[in-house]
Amino acid sequence: MPYLLLGHTAMVLHFAFLGFVVLGGFLAWRWPRLFRVHLVVAAYALGIVIVDWPCFLTEIENWARLNTGRPVMEFGFIDFYLTERLYPREHLMTSRCVMAAVVAAAWAGVWVRRRRARSGGGASAPAA
Template sequence: MSYLTYLLIGHVAMLLHYLFFAYVVFGGFLSWRWPRMFWPHLLVAAYALGIVIIGWPCFLTDIENWSRLNTGREIMENGFIDHHITGVFYPPEHLMTSRYVIAGIVASAYAGLAWKLYRRRSAAVGAVSE
């Protein structure tokens, strides 16, 4: 493979990383429109939590590091978030704060879905009893 092919693969992996990260943070809100999207998002959020808390491997990080090695660049020692997100979107000393904010965003998306489903069921029960 050529240098540009390796570089393209690495850039695509980085782009997919950003999309994955955005989906983890904001994807729960899709379930407000499409409630069945809750389960895929829950699985993705659980996987992301496992990456952060347990240290599960991320195949996108492996692909990006493979690309970096084949293009003569340094690999990402601590993964995508430490390399591309921390220090860019928030200062490094606010890593835990950012994790709490992200958890709050995901929890609020799920709470909003629960409220919406509760209201829908309440309206349906009220319509039946009339």
């Protein structure tokens, strides 16, 4: 039972991590100090995808899966839970590009908001 609880907790944290990677930049619009946290998390996620860094949540979930007699996630969390369920395997690169575009849009919004705050103008400031 504790292994099952640990495995499910790791799975929920995985989904939360992925959600924060994709949408966390928008939270920084409201809480600007969160931007640095999002930057680190997004860099780690990029490292997992590009450099093939190990994900500690995958390791924990696989360990729990082994101890409950369930199959391990052979190719990782995204491949196990999302690929072929949320999008076809041949659109993996497209989904990554869409996620990168969402992150870039959020970061652009953070940048625009910071520029406005530094210039002393708010959203209702007249255009120069």
